[in-house]
Amino acid sequence: MGHYQKSSTRSLNNGTAYLKMRKMSLVELVLFLFTLTSLVGLVLIFLFVIKESLPIFLKVGPLPFLFGSIWQPTAGKFGLLPLLLSSLILVAGSIILAGPLGVALAIFMVEYAPSYVRIGLKTLVELLAGIPSVVYGFFGIIVIIPLVRNVVGGSGFGLIPGILVLTVMIIPTVTAVAADAIRVVPKENRLIIFALGGTRWQSVYRGVLPAATRGIFTGIILAEGRAIGETMAVLMVLGNAPLLPRTLNQPASALPSQIALDMAYASGDHRTALFGIGLLLLIFSALFISLARRVARSAA
Amino acid sequence: MRRRVYDRIVQIILIAIASMMALFLIYLVGYIIGSGIRGFSFGFLTRAPSGITQTGGVWPMIASSMYLIGLTLLIAVPLGVGGGIYLAEYAGQGRIVETIRFAVDILSSVPSIVFGLFGLALFVQFFGLKYSMLSGALTLTLMVLPLLLKISEESFRAVPVTYREASLALGATKDQTIFRIILPTALPAVFTGVLLSAGRAFGETAAVLYTAGLSPTTPVFPLDGGRTLSTHLYLLATTGKIEESFKVAMVLLVVILVFNVLSNVVISRFRRRFIKEAR
Amino acid sequence: MKRESSKTLIVGLFVILSGVVAITAGCKSKTDSKQDTKSKLSGGVRVGGSTTVLPIAQAAAEQFQAKNPDVKVEVQGTGSSEGIKGVTEGTLDIGDSSRELKPEEKSLGLVDHAVAIDVIAFAVHPSNKVKNLTPDQIKGILTGKIGNWKEVGGLDEKIQVVGRDEASGTREYVQKEVIGKDAKFVQDALALPGTGQLKAAVAQTPFAFGYMSIGQVDSTVRALKVDNVAPTPKSVESKDYKYQRNLHMFTKGKAKGATKAFIDFVLSKEFQSGTLSKEFYPITK
Numbered sequence: 001m002g003h004y005q006k007s008s009t010r011s012l013n014n015g016t017a018y019l020k021m022r023k024m025s026l027v028e029l030v031l032f033l034f035t036l037t038s039l040v041g042l043v044l045i046f047l048f049v050i051k052e053s054l055p056i057f058l059k060v061g062p063l064p065f066l067f068g069s070i071w072q073p074t075a076g077k078f079g080l081l082p083l084l085l086s087s088l089i090l091v092a093g094s095i096i097l098a099g100p101l102g103v104a105l106a107i108f109m110v111e112y113a114p115s116y117v118r119i120g121l122k123t124l125v126e127l128l129a130g131i132p133s134v135v136y137g138f139f140g141i142i143v144i145i146p147l148v149r150n151v152v153g154g155s156g157f158g159l160i161p162g163i164l165v166l167t168v169m170i171i172p173t174v175t176a177v178a179a180d181a182i183r184v185v186p187k188e189n190r191l192i193i194f195a196l197g198g199t200r201w202q203s204v205y206r207g208v209l210p211a212a213t214r215g216i217f218t219g220i221i222l223a224e225g226r227a228i229g230e231t232m233a234v235l236m237v238l239g240n241a242p243l244l245p246r247t248l249n250q251p252a253s254a255l256p257s258q259i260a261l262d263m264a265y266a267s268g269d270h271r272t273a274l275f276g277i278g279l280l281l282l283i284f285s286a287l288f289i290s291l292a293r294r295v296a297r298s299a300a
Numbered sequence: 301m302r303r304r305v306y307d308r309i310v311q312i313i314l315i316a317i318a319s320m321m322a323l324f325l326i327y328l329v330g331y332i333i334g335s336g337i338r339g340f341s342f343g344f345l346t347r348a349p350s351g352i353t354q355t356g357g358v359w360p361m362i363a364s365s366m367y368l369i370g371l372t373l374l375i376a377v378p379l380g381v382g383g384g385i386y387l388a389e390y391a392g393q394g395r396i397v398e399t400i401r402f403a404v405d406i407l408s409s410v411p412s413i414v415f416g417l418f419g420l421a422l423f424v425q426f427f428g429l430k431y432s433m434l435s436g437a438l439t440l441t442l443m444v445l446p447l448l449l450k451i452s453e454e455s456f457r458a459v460p461v462t463y464r465e466a467s468l469a470l471g472a473t474k475d476q477t478i479f480r481i482i483l484p485t486a487l488p489a490v491f492t493g494v495l496l497s498a499g500r501a502f503g504e505t506a507a508v509l510y511t512a513g514l515s516p517t518t519p520v521f522p523l524d525g526g527r528t529l530s531t532h533l534y535l536l537a538t539t540g541k542i543e544e545s546f547k548v549a550m551v552l553l554v555v556i557l558v559f560n561v562l563s564n565v566v567i568s569r570f571r572r573r574f575i576k577e578a579r
Numbered sequence: 580m581k582r583e584s585s586k587t588l589i590v591g592l593f594v595i596l597s598g599v600v601a602i603t604a605g606c607k608s609k610t611d612s613k614q615d616t617k618s619k620l621s622g623g624v625r626v627g628g629s630t631t632v633l634p635i636a637q638a639a640a641e642q643f644q645a646k647n648p649d650v651k652v653e654v655q656g657t658g659s660s661e662g663i664k665g666v667t668e669g670t671l672d673i674g675d676s677s678r679e680l681k682p683e684e685k686s687l688g689l690v691d692h693a694v695a696i697d698v699i700a701f702a703v704h705p706s707n708k709v710k711n712l713t714p715d716q717i718k719g720i721l722t723g724k725i726g727n728w729k730e731v732g733g734l735d736e737k738i739q740v741v742g743r744d745e746a747s748g749t750r751e752y753v754q755k756e757v758i759g760k761d762a763k764f765v766q767d768a769l770a771l772p773g774t775g776q777l778k779a780a781v782a783q784t785p786f787a788f789g790y791m792s793i794g795q796v797d798s799t800v801r802a803l804k805v806d807n808v809a810p811t812p813k814s815v816e817s818k819d820y821k822y823q824r825n826l827h828m829f830t831k832g833k834a835k836g837a838t839k840a841f842i843d844f845v846l847s848k849e850f851q852s853g854t855l856s857k858e859f860y861p862i863t864k
Contacts, residue, residue, distance in 0.1 A: 025474075025475060027475045027478075027479075028386070028390050028475075030382070031382045031383065031385055031386035031390065032386055032390070034378065034379045034380075034382035034383045034386065035382070035383035035386045035387060035391075035400055035449070036400065037379050037383070037445065038383065038400060038403050038404045038407055038442075038445050038446065038449065039399065039400050039403040039404075041407060041442045041445065042403045042406055042407045042410075043403075044418075044422070045407075045410065045414070045415075045418045045442070048418055048421055048422055049414065049417065049418060049421075052421055101317060101321070104313070104314055104317045104318075105317060105318055105321055107314060108314040108315065108317065108318045109318070112311065112314055112315075113318070117318075120322070121318060121321075121322070123560070123564070124321065124322055124325050126560055126564075127325060127329075127556075127557070127560055128321075128325060130499055130503070130556045130559070130560055131328075131503070131553065131556060132502070132503025132504070132505065132530050132533075132552055132556065133503070133505065133506075134503075134505045134530045134531075134533045134534045134537070134552075135332070135503075135530075135533065135549050135552055135553060137534070137537065138332075138533060138537045138545055138549050139328060139331075139332070141537055141538075142542065142545075143331070168324070171321070199303050199304060199306070199307035200307055200311070201306065201307045201310040201311070202303070202307070222409075225409050228411070229409075229410075229411020229412065229413065229414070230411070231411065231412060231413040231505075231506040232505045232506050232534060236534070236537065236538065256411055256413040256414075256506070259413050259416075259417060260413055260416070260506055260509065263416070263417065263420065263509075263510050264510065274417065275417060275421070278413070278414045278417045278418075281411050281413070281414050282410060282411075282414055285406070285409040285410055285411055285414075286406050286409070288409060289405050289406055289408075289409040290406075293402075293405060
C-alpha cells in the first residue's frame with residue numbers, strides 16, 4: 001500500500017507541477033481555500049484563547065496562576081496547582097493501567113489471535129472508542145463510584161473512579177496505534193527468531209517489539225493527549241473539589257472539567273481564568289501531538 | 301523446557317486480558333441496554349418530555365441532535381472533502397502544505413472543551429449567534445474537520461493510479477478526471493468519513509454544551525437553541541433521573557453501534573474492490 | 580495568505596447570512612399566524628431564564644396550551660440572569676428567576692410574580708444518629724469548623740460535605756443565607772453538577788451532609804430538623820422553617836393578555852396543587 005501510494009503521488013505531483021506552471025485553476029484555488037480553513041480555524045482558536053486569557057496572566061502573573069495552590073475563583077484566588085496536579089495524576093494513573101493493557105491487547109490481536117478473533121477484537125476496540133464520553137461518565141456514576149465506595153470507603157467520588165474511567169477510554173487509542181505499528185514489522189523479524197528455535201513469545205519480545213517500540217510510544221503519547229483533555233466523563237465522577245491531591249481516595253477537580261463546570265456563569269477574572277486553563281490545555285495537546293509526530297516520524 | 305512454560309504463561313495472560321476487555325464491553329453495553337429497554341416504548345423517541353419532572357420523552361433532543369449533525373455536515377463535508385481532494389490530488393510537498401498538515405494534526409488533538417470555550421467566545425458571544433444550532437455546528441465543524449480531511453485524502457489516494465492515467469489518456473482534463481472519475485470511485489470510502497464524523501458529533505457534549513445550549517426545545521431555525529441527546533444524558537445523570545438516563549444512554553449506544561456497523565460495511569466493500577490493485 | 584483568509588471569511592459570512600435570511604423568513608411566517616380573534620386568547624408567550632423554574636414553566640406551558648390552543652408558549656432555560664436580562668430587553672415576555680433581583684436590577688421596572696416556594700433541606704444518610712442541628716452547627720459543618728460527627732452528637736466519623744457547583748442557585752442561597760457572604764465552604768466539599776447526583780451521594784455515603792431542594796428529599800435520605808423544626812408544609816407556611824425562597828416569574832410592567840393568562844394559570848389552584856406540588860411547595864397567598 002505504502003509503496004503504491006508513493007508512486008501515485010509522485011506521478012500526480014508531476015502533473016500538478018505542469019499545471020502550476022500555467023495557472024492555478026479555479027477549482028484548485030477553491031479546494032485550496034477549503035483546505036486552508038483548518039489552519040485558519042486553528043490560528044483563530046489560539047488567537048482567541050490567548051486574547052481572552054491574557055488579562056489573567058497580566059493580573060495574577062503567570063507563575064502564581066500556574067502554581068498557586070488555592071483555586072477559589074469567587075474569592076479572587078486563581079491558583080491552578082490543585083487542578084494541574086490532579087490532571088497529571090489522572091493522566092499518569094490511566095496511562096499506567098491503559099498502556100500495558102492496550103499494548104497487550106494489540107500484541108494478542110496481531111500476533112496470537114486467529115483472524116475471526118482479530119476482527120472481533122478490532123470491532124470491539126472501535127466501539128470502545130466510539131462510545132460517547134457522557135455514557136462513560138454515566139457508567140462511572142452508576143457502577144464505578146458505588147464500587148469504589150464499597151471497596152475503599154468515603155464518598156466514592158474522586159481520583160480513583162477518574163483514573164478507571166479514563167483507562168477504559170484511552171485503551172482504544174493505545175491499542176489501535178500499537179497494533180498498526182506491530183502489524184508493519186516485517187515477517188523476517190519473527191522468522192529469524194523461530195529459525196533459531198525461539199518460542200512465539202520470544203519472536204514477539206525479541207523480534208517484533210524492538211521494531212515497533214516507537215509506534216507503540218506514539219500510541220501512548222496520543223492516548224495521554226486524549227486523557228488530559230477528556231472532560232465530561234471526568235466531570236461526572238471526580239467530585240469537583242479543587243483540593244491539592246494528597247491521596248488517590250479523595251475528591252479532586254481537573255483542568256478540563258473545571259472549565260465545563262464553571263463556564264455557564266463565570267464572568268470577569270473568573271472567565272479569563274477559564275480561558276487561561278483552555279490555553280494550558282491547548283499547549284499540552286499541541287506538545288503531545290508534536291511529540292507523537294516526532295516519535296512516529298523518526299520510526300519511519 | 302522452561303522457555304515453553306514461560307511462553308505458555310504469556311499466552312494465557314494475553315488471552316486473559318483480551319477476554320477481560322471483551323467481557324467488559326459486553327457487560328457495559330449489555331447492562332445499559334438491558335436496563336434501558338425496561339419500560340422502553342417507541343413513543344419515548346417521538347414524545348417531548350412532559351410534566352413537572354420533565355421526563356418520558358426525548359423527541360426535542362433527537363431533533364436537536366439531528367439538526368446539529370445535519371448543519372455540521374452541511375458545512376464540514378464540502379470543506380473536508382474538498383480539502384481532502386486538494387491534499388491528495390493537487391498538493392505538493394511545499395512548506396504551506398506541510399504547515400497545513402501540521403495544523404490539521406494539532407486541530408485533531410485539541411480537547412473538545414477548548415472547542416466549546418472557543419465557540420462560546422467567538423460564535424455565541426462575539427458574533428452574537430447566541431446558544432444556537434449554528435453556533436454549535438460551526439464549533440463542531442472545526443472539531444470534525446481533521447477527521448474528514450484525513451479520511452477523504454486517504455480515500456482519494458486509494459484509487460488506483462491506472463484510473464487517472466486512463467482518464468487523462470482519453471483527453472480529460474485534470475479537474476474532469478478528479479470530479480468525474482476519482483470522486484465517484486472514492487465516494488464510498490469518503491462516506492465512511494462522513495459517518496464517523498456524524499458519530500463523533502452525535503456523541504459530543506463538551507463542545508456543544510455552551511454553544512448549542514441546554515434548551516429542551518425542538519429547533520426550527522439555525523439560530524434556535526437546542527439540547528442534544530448526549531447533553532440530555534449528562535443533565536439527566538447528574539440530576540439523578542437514573543431510569544430515564546438508562547433509556548437515553550441506550551439510544552445513544554444503539555445509534556453509535558449502527559454508525560459503526562454501517563461504516564464498517566461500506567469500508568470493507570471499498571477495500572475488497574481495490575485490495576488487489578492497492579497492494 | 581491575506582487574500583486566502585479573506586476568502587474564508589467570505590465563506591463564513593455567507594453561512595451566517597443564509598442563517599439570517601432563514602431567521603427573517605421565519606419571523607415573517609410567525610407574524611402571519613398571529614390573527615387576532617377577539618373572543619379567544621391568542622398570541623405567543625416567550626418564557627425563559629432559571630433552569631430551576633424551567634420544569635414549572637414547561638409543565639404549565641403543556642397544560643396551558645392544551646386549554647388555549649391558539650396561544651403558543653415557548654419555553655427556554657438558560658439561567659436566572661439571562662431571564663432577567665431577556666425580559667428587560669424585551670426578548671422574553673416572562674423572565675424566570677430562582678433569585679431575588681439584585682440592587683442594580685431593582686430599577687428596571689420588572690414586576691415580580693412569586694410562583695413557587697423552594698425549601699432548602701439539610702440532609703444526611705438515613706442511618707445517621709444526628710436528627711437536629713442549630714444554624715451555627717450547620718454553618719460550622721459547611722465551612723469546615725466542625726469536621727466530625729461526634730462534635731454534634733453523632734458517631735466519631737469524619738463529615739463529608741456534599742454540595743453543588745457554583746452555578747447552582749441552591750448553593751448561592753446557602754452561601755448567602757446560611758454561611759454568610761464572605762465565608763468559604765470547606766475545601767473538600769464535593770461540588771456536584773446536579774441536585775439528583777447530590778442526593779444520591781448523600782443517600783449512599785453514611786457520613787455525608789448535603790443541602791438540597793425539598794422536592795429531592797425522599798426515603799433514601801433524611802432531612803434534618805433545624806432548631807427542632809422539621810421542614811413540613813406547615814412549618815414552611817408559618818415560616819418557622821426559615822430556609823426557603825421564592826421562585827419568580829418577572830414581567831416588564833404589568834402582565835397583559837396571553838402573558839397574564841399564563842401567569843394566572845401557573846398560580847391557579849389547579850396547577851399549584853395538581854402539578855407543581857409534586858416537586859415544589861405551592862405558593863400560599
